[in-house]
Amino acid sequence: xxxxxxxxxxxxxxxxxxxxxxxxxxxxxxxxxxxxxxxxxxxxxxxxxxxxxxxxxxxxxxxxxxxxxxxxxxxxxxxxxxxxxxxxxxxxxxxxxxxxxxxxxxxxxxxxxxxxxxxxxxxxxxxxxxxxxxxxxxxxxxxxxxxxxxxxxxxxxxxxxxxx
Amino acid sequence: xxxxxxxxxxxxxxxxxxxxxxxxxxxxxxxxxxxxxxxxxxxxxxxxxxxxxxxxxxxxxxxxxxxxxxxxxxxxxxxxxxxxxxxxxxxxxxxxxxxxxxxxxxxxxxxxxxxxxxxxxxxxxxxxxxxxxxxxxxxxxxxxxxxxxxxxxxxxxxxxxxxxxxxxxxxxxxxxxxxxxxxxxxxxxxxxxxxxxxxxxxxxxxxxxxxxxxxxxxxxxxxxxxxxxxxxxxxxxxxxxxxxxxxxxxxxxxxxxxxxxxxxxxxxxxxxxxxxxxxxxxxxxxxxxxxxxxxxxxxxxxxxxxxxxxxxxxxxxxxxxxxxxxxxxxxxxxxxxxxxxxxxxxxxxxxxxxxxxxxxxxxxxxxxxxxxxxxxx
Amino acid sequence: xxxxxxxxxxxxxxxxxxxxxxxxxxxxxxxxxxxxxxxxxxxxxxxxxxxxxxxxxxxxxxxxxxxxxxxxxxxxxxxxxxxxxxxxxxxxxxxxxxxxxxxxxxxxxxxxxxxxxxxxxxxxxxxxxxxxxxxxxxxxxxxxxxxxxxxxxxxxxxxxxxxxxxxxxxxxxxxxxxxxxxxxxxxxxxxxxxxxxxxxxxxxxxxxxxxxxxxxxxxxxxxxxxxxxxxxxxxxxxxxxxxxxxxxxxxxxxxxxxxxxxxxxxxxxxxxxxxxxxxxxxxxxxxxxxxxxxxxxxxxxxxxxxxxxxxxxxxxxxxxxxxxxxxxxxxxxxxxxxxxxxxxxxxxxxxxxxxxxxxxxxxxxxxxxxxxxxxxxxxxxxxxxxxxxxxxxxxxxxxxxxxxxxxxxxxxxxxxxxxxxxxxxxxxxxxxxxxxxxxxxxxxxxxxxxxxx
Numbered sequence: 001x002x003x004x005x006x007x008x009x010x011x012x013x014x015x016x017x018x019x020x021x022x023x024x025x026x027x028x029x030x031x032x033x034x035x036x037x038x039x040x041x042x043x044x045x046x047x048x049x050x051x052x053x054x055x056x057x058x059x060x061x062x063x064x065x066x067x068x069x070x071x072x073x074x075x076x077x078x079x080x081x082x083x084x085x086x087x088x089x090x091x092x093x094x095x096x097x098x099x100x101x102x103x104x105x106x107x108x109x110x111x112x113x114x115x116x117x118x119x120x121x122x123x124x125x126x127x128x129x130x131x132x133x134x135x136x137x138x139x140x141x142x143x144x145x146x147x148x149x150x151x152x153x154x155x156x157x158x159x160x161x162x163x164x
Numbered sequence: 165x166x167x168x169x170x171x172x173x174x175x176x177x178x179x180x181x182x183x184x185x186x187x188x189x190x191x192x193x194x195x196x197x198x199x200x201x202x203x204x205x206x207x208x209x210x211x212x213x214x215x216x217x218x219x220x221x222x223x224x225x226x227x228x229x230x231x232x233x234x235x236x237x238x239x240x241x242x243x244x245x246x247x248x249x250x251x252x253x254x255x256x257x258x259x260x261x262x263x264x265x266x267x268x269x270x271x272x273x274x275x276x277x278x279x280x281x282x283x284x285x286x287x288x289x290x291x292x293x294x295x296x297x298x299x300x301x302x303x304x305x306x307x308x309x310x311x312x313x314x315x316x317x318x319x320x321x322x323x324x325x326x327x328x329x330x331x332x333x334x335x336x337x338x339x340x341x342x343x344x345x346x347x348x349x350x351x352x353x354x355x356x357x358x359x360x361x362x363x364x365x366x367x368x369x370x371x372x373x374x375x376x377x378x379x380x381x382x383x384x385x386x387x388x389x390x391x392x393x394x395x396x397x398x399x400x401x402x403x404x405x406x407x408x409x410x411x412x413x414x415x416x417x418x419x420x421x422x423x424x425x426x427x428x429x430x431x432x433x434x435x436x437x438x439x440x441x442x443x444x445x446x447x448x449x450x451x452x453x454x455x456x457x458x459x460x461x462x463x464x465x466x467x468x469x470x471x472x473x474x475x476x477x478x479x480x481x482x483x484x485x486x487x488x489x490x491x492x493x494x495x496x497x498x499x500x501x502x503x504x505x506x507x508x509x510x511x512x513x514x515x516x517x518x519x520x521x522x523x524x525x526x527x528x529x530x531x532x533x534x535x536x537x538x539x540x541x
Numbered sequence: 542x543x544x545x546x547x548x549x550x551x552x553x554x555x556x557x558x559x560x561x562x563x564x565x566x567x568x569x570x571x572x573x574x575x576x577x578x579x580x581x582x583x584x585x586x587x588x589x590x591x592x593x594x595x596x597x598x599x600x601x602x603x604x605x606x607x608x609x610x611x612x613x614x615x616x617x618x619x620x621x622x623x624x625x626x627x628x629x630x631x632x633x634x635x636x637x638x639x640x641x642x643x644x645x646x647x648x649x650x651x652x653x654x655x656x657x658x659x660x661x662x663x664x665x666x667x668x669x670x671x672x673x674x675x676x677x678x679x680x681x682x683x684x685x686x687x688x689x690x691x692x693x694x695x696x697x698x699x700x701x702x703x704x705x706x707x708x709x710x711x712x713x714x715x716x717x718x719x720x721x722x723x724x725x726x727x728x729x730x731x732x733x734x735x736x737x738x739x740x741x742x743x744x745x746x747x748x749x750x751x752x753x754x755x756x757x758x759x760x761x762x763x764x765x766x767x768x769x770x771x772x773x774x775x776x777x778x779x780x781x782x783x784x785x786x787x788x789x790x791x792x793x794x795x796x797x798x799x800x801x802x803x804x805x806x807x808x809x810x811x812x813x814x815x816x817x818x819x820x821x822x823x824x825x826x827x828x829x830x831x832x833x834x835x836x837x838x839x840x841x842x843x844x845x846x847x848x849x850x851x852x853x854x855x856x857x858x859x860x861x862x863x864x865x866x867x868x869x870x871x872x873x874x875x876x877x878x879x880x881x882x883x884x885x886x887x888x889x890x891x892x893x894x895x896x897x898x899x900x901x902x903x904x905x906x907x908x909x910x911x912x913x914x915x916x917x918x919x920x921x922x923x924x925x926x927x928x929x930x931x932x933x934x935x936x937x938x939x940x941x942x943x944x945x946x947x948x949x950x951x952x953x954x955x956x957x958x959x960x961x962x963x964x965x966x967x968x969x970x971x972x973x974x975x976x977x978x979x980x981x982x983x984x985x986x987x988x989x990x991x992x993x994x
Contacts (some may be wrong), residue, residue, distance in 0.1 A: 178719035245979035
């Protein structure tokens with residue numbers, strides 16, 4: 001009788017031990033937050049675009065940012081926008097530094113909308129460009145974010161992450 | 165056993181309210197989703213896509229909450245109930261709109277210092293570089309001129325100080341057209357719409373008289389115009405913000421007796437018309453669009469008169485009701501709204517042989533504008 | 542998911558009721574209710590469901606373990622309770638303790654409430670007041686029933702135990718619950734949310750009257766918000782057959798601070814009384830220990846509300862008055878006319894709220910000093926008059942509804958106006974229900990590009 005009791009209790013204690021373990025894992029993931037980057041904008045920009053050929057791209061001005069990306073440049077601490085000089089080429093690179101993390105959502109939504117819009121335009125008659133858009137990168141970090149449409153999207157993205 | 169009265173009342177209440185909940189639930193499910201709200205001038209949340217990532221982050225349920233609110237049956241009418249409750253209990257401001265005597269008045273805007281300084285610098289540089297006649301007409305807003313209509317004890321931002329500051333920063337080569345005193349003389353007249361943040365054609369006329377004198381356009385009398393009332397039931401932006409009941413406006417147009425034929429081209433969408441008055445705009449949810457059909461980046465007007473002056477008008481929506489007065493005096497009028505303009509302003513300037521440049525803004529928009537600098541530089 | 546939202550009132554709530562009442566037998570009804578409650582809990586933040594489930598399982602197992610006479614029983618008791626306390630402390634106080642920035646945006650809803658419910662359950666099992674609940678469905682329902690999980694009331698297991706297996710569900714209860722729900726909704730939407738606007742509007746007013754109105758509007762906002770939500774919770778629960786005790790009983794009519802806490806957040810006061818105060822000995826000890834017990838309870842009451850020293854000061858400040866009343870103040874007050882007691886209580890409570898809403902002790906003292914003329918720019922200004930005249934009707938009605946006059950009026954109308962009274966009451970409730978809906982729709986109404994609420 002006593003043995004049976006002990007057996008049952010052991011199961012309960014094992015279960016409780018399991019619960020504690022799960023809770024610890026759960027709490028760890030809940031409270032671990034990604035950290036903001038301490039790097040300044042220029043160094044992130046240079047790091048991200050290191051060894052990337054920008055000769056066919058053009059650095060666009062605020063009006064273009066408003067027009068093509070539907071973003072207000074003033075809402076960000078820093079923003080650069082490279083677009084291909086060729087109208088039939090979908091290549092674009094956007095790097096942004098947020099003033100506040102609340103802007104991240106807006107930026108993400110606008111970038112998704114831009115990719116969708118471009119995909120609609122290019123799919124059907126320029127499969128190469130459509131592919132690039134399919135493999136495009138939108139990455140939102142704590143205080144930096146980027147959008148990349150390019151043959152070298154993966155490389156540029158890796159360099160972006162490393163430069164943070 | 166005799167039922168307690170409270171139980172009888174509870175029965176009625178519960179049945180009606182539970183019934184309402186079910187009926188509204190049904191209607192909300194069955195009624196088709198609306199994509200945009202005319203009244204609020206924005207797109208409405210449609211049923212969110214079911215995406216496992218979104219569900220886990222709580223994004224899906226947030227969008228679902230917005231969806232239910234945005235698509236709620238009778239939304240636009242329910243807003244009136246809120247207005248009435250506020251008005252009847254003596255509340256005098258809803259968000260940033262004052263509920264004045266039979267009129268709604270927008271709170272004055274605060275200055276975005278950094279941005280405004282850049283804009284004024286850009287304006288100064290532009291005018292200095294182009295060496296033609298330049299003018300800056302800054303229109304005051306209703307809370308400024310008609311402050312008597314504000315509810316008691318209101319404390320608005322001091323717009324006069326803002327305007328003094330702006331004028332003092334302008335380059336001396338730019339003609340300053342400060343219409344505050346002019347409008348003040350007529351402040352008991354119908355200068356500002358009761359339900360909209362724009363000024364009326366009457367106020368625009370008084371401002372134009374002063375502009376005509378500053379720009380040496382000639383003498384202007386009210387008798388030079390035939391005034392037509394194109395709407396007697398205009399409910400503008402402020403009415404929509406607040407859901408007001410029982411207040412509405414008239415819209416008047418001033419057609420000059422000295423006018424010749426003209427052609428208006430909206431360069432943004434390539435349309436051509438022979439009238440600056442847009443009937444579609446008048447019948448839309450924003451009837452102020454009767455003037456020019458609303459705001460677009462670039463509009464070109466060519467008049468068949470024998471003037472040798474060409475105007476570049478850089479503006480916000482307050483200038484829309486000013487264009488009707490400018491028509492007889494210029495061979496061409498090139499209208500640029502920097503918020504929607506993506507072209508090269510130099511090219512436009514040279515192409516149209518500009519002789520006069522006029523900046524026309526209302527103070528609330530000007531102190532918050534983020535587009536002027538980028539367009540001028 | 543909150544009670545005062547369109548999606549709850551016009552989707553979740555009616556659908557839940559329909560599903561519940563269509564289900565036969567209490568046994569299946571409980572299962573349906575449990576599923577609904579879990580869905581309710583995970584609505585905004587599905588990840589927190591994990592924590593809720595882990596907590597339920599832990600306490601379920603603990604209850605069974607404790608009831609057995611085994612060795613290590615004391616250890617089991619301590620660890621079982623400690624688990625709950627630790628989880629609560631981690632979520633509530635972690636950013637006080639840790640040097641780097643912590644993402645505190647995923648705090649599980651109702652953590653303070655259901656954790657306290659769990660601890661009360663364990664406490665009752667320990668003292669053998671109740672048998673442990675071996676049915677996991679019934680136990681889970683006790684912890685996470687959506688009617689009370691988000692903001693209470695903190696219902697003790699002994700109160701809810703008999704109602705889990707079988708409860709009375711009839712039309713009269715359904716109707717009464719609905720009326721209570723609407724009453725709570727009106728308190729929240731028409732009073733609390735509007736007083737919040739007054740509070741906001743006066744936040745930078747540094748005149749004497751402005752500061753007084755600032756504090757008073759907070760006192761009224763907090764009361765209507767909390768008591769309104771409690772009414773909604775108890776009303777909803779009633780509609781599913783559960784009878785819970787009231788949580789607020791016209792606290793602003795109290796004559797002493799002791800009385801105030803028998804009327805404000807009653808379930809919390811009872812919790813501290815039964816599970817901290819009495820185990821410590823309560824008042825059946827010598828004076829020194831008694832003072833210690835009171836101070837401990839009030840310290841904990843303060844810190845339960847939040848991780849800020851202002852809450853602790855608030856708690857201890859009230860504890861101090863409880864002590865003063867016990868030792869001499871109450872006798873002194875009895876000799877004075879009743880209205881002096883009322884004013885004394887309101888003043889003490891109001892000053893307490895200043896600590897409660899201030900972000901720091903410094904700001905609390907600034908506010909208090911300004912109320913008494915020190916550091917104020919003037920006695921009043923036009924901004925104050927603007928707000929005061931705008932919301933005068935709200936203030937008058939708000940104060941009116943903190944008293945018991947409304948209830949007496951209600952009874953009067955039933956007795957003397959008879960059927961007319963019934964009609965009037967019904968019309969008033971339905972009309973104001975619609976007004977609440979319009980306010981809720983209005984708060985999501987936005988022109989131009991304001992960010993969503």
